[in-house]
Amino acid sequence: KAGVTQTPRYLIKTRGQQVTLSCSPISGHRSVSWYQQTPGQGLQFLFEYFSETQRNKGNFPGRFSGRQFSNSRSEMNVSTLELGDSALYLCASSQGSRNTEAFFGQGTRLTVV
Amino acid sequence: AQKITQTQPGMFVQEKEAVTLDCTYDTSDPSYGLFWYKQPSSGEMIFLIYQGSYDQQNATEGRYSLNFQKARKSANLVISASQLGDSAMYFCAMREETGGGADGLTFGKGTHLIIQP
Numbered sequence: 001k002a003g004v005t006q007t008p009r010y011l012i013k014t015r016g017q018q019v020t021l022s023c024s025p026i027s028g029h030r031s032v033s034w035y036q037q038t039p040g041q042g043l044q045f046l047f048e049y050f051s052e053t054q055r056n057k058g059n060f061p062g063r064f065s066g067r068q069f070s071n072s073r074s075e076m077n078v079s080t081l082e083l084g085d086s087a088l089y090l091c092a093s094s095q096g097s098r099n100t101e102a103f104f105g106q107g108t109r110l111t112v113v
Numbered sequence: 114a115q116k117i118t119q120t121q122p123g124m125f126v127q128e129k130e131a132v133t134l135d136c137t138y139d140t141s142d143p144s145y146g147l148f149w150y151k152q153p154s155s156g157e158m159i160f161l162i163y164q165g166s167y168d169q170q171n172a173t174e175g176r177y178s179l180n181f182q183k184a185r186k187s188a189n190l191v192i193s194a195s196q197l198g199d200s201a202m203y204f205c206a207m208r209e210e211t212g213g214g215a216d217g218l219t220f221g222k223g224t225h226l227i228i229q230p
Binding site: 033035042043045046047048056058088090092100101102103104105106107109 | 146148150155156157158159160163204206208217218219220222223
């Protein structure tokens, strides 16, 4: 059974650009959550999608958005990149029902210069 | 208020010894899940173990066990017979389940575990 796949693994972007990250969950999992990890703030919840609907969003500006497709694959978009957006972006996949494990991908390391 | 507290920023442990990583949590939700993840320097978050708030028995997965003390709101990870490959960051996390867990995982600051030969 394939794990969670995130692409690309590494990205370098310039301030002001926009970026799209992709996450393919484990087959059969309907929930995808995104997290930002930085040395200063640690791991922070960005948003969660279930059956193509955003169920909740963390405390991030509107420049951070996402979507989920009918095959449960999810994309995260960050517009007008800032230096502070440099981070490891992780997505987690779960079945979506209560009391289930959540599995992470390897992450996308974004560097904004 | 901080929901997950990991009080050990770093730990040095001798190989083959048992390790206990501390985690306390705070929630008013009666239904929640507790998770432990391992993050090596490569960055990938590796799922280790899960404990549901209604589970009667402590979760175990191979060398990992979770010492769940609900009244104390404690969910310590125990690694038996530590190995050099266990050196990594370890994160405790919680997901409040009422509402379907839509708020995602809340993570602690992590414990950097170093296993010495």
